[in-house]
Amino acid sequence: MATIIDLATKAGVAPITVSRVINNSGYVREDVRKRVQQAIEELDYVPNALARGLRSKRTFTLSLVLTDITNPFFTTMARGVEDAASANGYMLLVCNTDEREDKERMYLRLLLQKRADGILLVPSRKRSGNADLFRNRHTPVVILDRRVEGISADVVRGDSVQGAYQLGVLLAGLGHKRVAMLTGPSGVSSSEDREIGFRKAMKEAGIESTLLVYNGNFVQESGMEMTNKALQASPSPTAIFAANNFIAIGALKALQAKGLRVPEDIAMVAFDDLPESMVTFPFLTVAAQPAYDIGVQGVRLLLERLESEEPTSFREVILPNELIVRKSSGGAVKYQ
Amino acid sequence: MATIIDLATKAGVAPITVSRVINNSGYVREDVRKRVQQAIEELDYVPNALARGLRSKRTFTLSLVLTDITNPFFTTMARGVEDAASANGYMLLVCNTDEREDKERMYLRLLLQKRADGILLVPSRKRSGNADLFRNRHTPVVILDRRVEGISADVVRGDSVQGAYQLGVLLAGLGHKRVAMLTGPSGVSSSEDREIGFRKAMKEAGIESTLLVYNGNFVQESGMEMTNKALQASPSPTAIFAANNFIAIGALKALQAKGLRVPEDIAMVAFDDLPESMVTFPFLTVAAQPAYDIGVQGVRLLLERLESEEPTSFREVILPNELIVRKSSGGAVKYQ
DNA sequence: AGGTATTATGATAACGTTATCATATCAATG
DNA sequence: CATTGATATGATAACGTTATCATAATACCT
Numbered sequence: 001m002a003t004i005i006d007l008a009t010k011a012g013v014a015p016i017t018v019s020r021v022i023n024n025s026g027y028v029r030e031d032v033r034k035r036v037q038q039a040i041e042e043l044d045y046v047p048n049a050l051a052r053g054l055r056s057k058r059t060f061t062l063s064l065v066l067t068d069i070t071n072p073f074f075t076t077m078a079r080g081v082e083d084a085a086s087a088n089g090y091m092l093l094v095c096n097t098d099e100r101e102d103k104e105r106m107y108l109r110l111l112l113q114k115r116a117d118g119i120l121l122v123p124s125r126k127r128s129g130n131a132d133l134f135r136n137r138h139t140p141v142v143i144l145d146r147r148v149e150g151i152s153a154d155v156v157r158g159d160s161v162q163g164a165y166q167l168g169v170l171l172a173g174l175g176h177k178r179v180a181m182l183t184g185p186s187g188v189s190s191s192e193d194r195e196i197g198f199r200k201a202m203k204e205a206g207i208e209s210t211l212l213v214y215n216g217n218f219v220q221e222s223g224m225e226m227t228n229k230a231l232q233a234s235p236s237p238t239a240i241f242a243a244n245n246f247i248a249i250g251a252l253k254a255l256q257a258k259g260l261r262v263p264e265d266i267a268m269v270a271f272d273d274l275p276e277s278m279v280t281f282p283f284l285t286v287a288a289q290p291a292y293d294i295g296v297q298g299v300r301l302l303l304e305r306l307e308s309e310e311p312t313s314f315r316e317v318i319l320p321n322e323l324i325v326r327k328s329s330g331g332a333v334k335y336q
Numbered sequence: 337m338a339t340i341i342d343l344a345t346k347a348g349v350a351p352i353t354v355s356r357v358i359n360n361s362g363y364v365r366e367d368v369r370k371r372v373q374q375a376i377e378e379l380d381y382v383p384n385a386l387a388r389g390l391r392s393k394r395t396f397t398l399s400l401v402l403t404d405i406t407n408p409f410f411t412t413m414a415r416g417v418e419d420a421a422s423a424n425g426y427m428l429l430v431c432n433t434d435e436r437e438d439k440e441r442m443y444l445r446l447l448l449q450k451r452a453d454g455i456l457l458v459p460s461r462k463r464s465g466n467a468d469l470f471r472n473r474h475t476p477v478v479i480l481d482r483r484v485e486g487i488s489a490d491v492v493r494g495d496s497v498q499g500a501y502q503l504g505v506l507l508a509g510l511g512h513k514r515v516a517m518l519t520g521p522s523g524v525s526s527s528e529d530r531e532i533g534f535r536k537a538m539k540e541a542g543i544e545s546t547l548l549v550y551n552g553n554f555v556q557e558s559g560m561e562m563t564n565k566a567l568q569a570s571p572s573p574t575a576i577f578a579a580n581n582f583i584a585i586g587a588l589k590a591l592q593a594k595g596l597r598v599p600e601d602i603a604m605v606a607f608d609d610l611p612e613s614m615v616t617f618p619f620l621t622v623a624a625q626p627a628y629d630i631g632v633q634g635v636r637l638l639l640e641r642l643e644s645e646e647p648t649s650f651r652e653v654i655l656p657n658e659l660i661v662r663k664s665s666g667g668a669v670k671y672q
Numbered sequence: 673a674g675g676t677a678t679t680a681t682g683a684t685a686a687c688g689t690t691a692t693c694a695t696a697t698c699a700a701t702g
Numbered sequence: 703c704a705t706t707g708a709t710a711t712g713a714t715a716a717c718g719t720t721a722t723c724a725t726a727a728t729a730c731c732t
Contacts, residue, residue: 001473003719004718004719004720005718013681014682014683015682016682016720017681020680020681023720027678027679027680028679029679029681044472046448046449046473047449047718048451048717048719049450050395050450050717051717051718051720052719052720053386053719054686054687054689054717054719055720055721056687056719056720056721057687061450068415069405069414069415070412070415070611072406072408072614075406075411076406078405078430079405079406079432082430082431086431091431092429092431093397093427093429093430094418094428094429094430095418095422095427096418096419096422107427112382113383113384113385114385114386114397115386136380137337137382220612246613252617256616276556277556277582277585278585278614279585280585280588280589280592281592283616339687340688340689341688341689349712350711351689352689352691352713353710353711355689355690356710358689361690362710362711363709363710363711364710364711365709365711368711383688384688385689387687387688387690387717388689389689390687390688390717391690391691391716392689392690392717393717
């Protein structure tokens with residue numbers, strides 16, 4: 001493969017002059033630039049980003065570490081990250097941790113090796129056991145979607161407390177007295193924040209004492225299990241709050257299996273919307289997070305930190321959710 | 337940041353010996369290995385993958401160029417790619433082309449610069465205008481999901497002809513005589529193959545003459561538009577074949593807007609299934625592609641090519657689809 | 673004309689690692 | 703004991719680029 005030296009020979013200049021043409025930096029006379037550019041064409045030259053990165057200490061690569069790209073929320077977020085990165089000339093490395101701290105650690109190590117200019121991380125745990133990896137290193141990190149302890153970084157996330165609170169207020173306003181809350185994993189901030197927000201709404205409505213709480217995970221099976229448990233309670237709940245999209249879908253499946261209709265027999269609200277393009281008949285009342293925008297803002301913060309040499313203080317961007325009321329929350333509860 | 341030379345100094349050996357310890361290559365005495373490893377720990381050493389790649393000509397990075405990661409089919413495929421890559425010690429660069437050849441070209445150029453060891457490509461067009469990028473270069477390419485002309489590469493894809501054919505046979509067997517086919521973009525092999533397969537089934541059933549064909553794109557809006565046009569035909573079709581998941585969802589929405597029920601008023605079959613975890617009530621009769629496996633097999637072929645030095649002949653892996661019959665295709669047609 | 677700033681180009685070294693070749697030690701073999 | 707093969711370590715150069723410093727040529731000013 002042709003190198004900058006081949007070009008230099010061909011164009012009759014020094015390698016550094018070729019470098020100037022490629023990078024559009026420094027002074028180059030017009031006719032020299034033409035000659036070099038012609039050499040580039042003729043030799044079908046492709047710059048070696050490894051050598052560039054090694055010398056210049058910039059790789060123009062960002063990396064995204066998330067739990068699972070097949071979760072539509074993260075898919076959309078990832079697309080936002082990729083678009084924003086690409087628009088600024090950066091490429092994107094993507095890694096799935098499956099909420100496992102060991103996988104997260106493995107990936108973060110590799111990313112440090114690759115000298116990615118920055119890392120966008122959806123941390124697997126609130127108390128990260130991997131915070132040490134970033135100490136004494138200058139790779140900036142932006143935390144997405146969740147809070148985390150111990151890592152000095154900018155944060156971009158949706159307002160889980162507020163979103164869950166709104167859903168709780170909605171249910172209370174409809175007259176529900178016995179509500180079941182299906183949570184995600186403890187130790188994950190988004191899950192805990194949703195619990196906090198929803199609980200607050202229940203408390204304000206004076207129905208916290210009858211709140212049924214089930215702890216699970218952000219997956220469908222967990223949603224089914226928690227729902228089946230909730231239905232065994234007596235008296236059984238008249239409404240369900242699911243802490244994310246997968247739990248919600250699991251819950252709906254469990255309800256259907258039992259022959260229960262939503263919202264006629266039991267109402268339902270959930271966190272996370274599904275993309276419009278993926279759903280035939282939008283049905284769930286949800287707190288929709290601005291997934292795409294979380295990704296875009298994350299890249300913005302990261303690049304700003306990369307540009308400015310002086311260490312600016314860390315920022316926390318909390319984006320509001322959108323309450324979308326659809327069929328699943330039903331009308332006012334008539335019987336009690 | 338500590339380098340291999342710092343480690344060497346600390347451990348009292350030559351840099352190359354440190355390299356041997358890190359790469360677990362060559363001979364190193366046990367006590368020396370220990371000393372080096374201790375130095376690694378103490379200095380919190382992270383190898384520089386740029387320098388490694390520059391010298392060794394291997395980056396342990398693969399790249400995935402697809403049209404849009406927010407399409408669940410590609411999301412699943414991407415996950416398959418990432419898992420397989422990761423299992424073999426490779427990281428993954430991901431790029432979205434939005435079916436645009438110019439974006440595709442821009443990304444492929446960048447990937448060549450980054451010296452990714454291999455590229456997995458979902459080509460935007462059947463006749464690729466970017467084939468020239470790979471000539472005289474040794475970066476191996478695997479084409480996923482589609483056929484493409486001009487690029488010498490392994491191919492992994494689902495059997496679009498067969499899948500569409502099966503769906504056509506199904507509809508014909510149910511007694512439909514007037515069927516509408518909503519296709520994807522012309523010039524994209526998966527779309528064209530589906531048209532071929534479906535047409536074949538129509539022909540064999542002797543109902544090709546009444547087949548209504550609408551050409552569109554793999555997006556929801558296109559599905560809605562084509563459906564609205566199809567409904568204006570007289571007599572109107574009794575069944576619809578949608579060439580992908582987004583078209584299908586658009587079609588369902590258009591039908592719903594017109595107050596038509598599926599399958600009672602009109603039957604429907606489609607290509608691509610939606611992940612079980614994302615759908616509350618699976619309803620569409622589909623030809624489901626093994627998306628995850630397409631990704632895994634793609635990486636397998638790519639790595640095999642990387643391992644073997646001799647140029648082996650290119651392979652085409654065509655994975656079968658699964659016909660999943662659900663409600664939307666309805667029972668036998670009673671009226672005509 | 674002399675001095676200063678701007679434009680233009682290059683020489684050299686360095687980024688951090690590993691490929692290649694060379695050499696030294698040691699144990700085993702007949 | 704000389705020979706061989708395995709074990710162990712290192713010196714040197716190279717991968718392809720750019721940071722840094724130096725120098726030359728030209729334009730601009732008084």
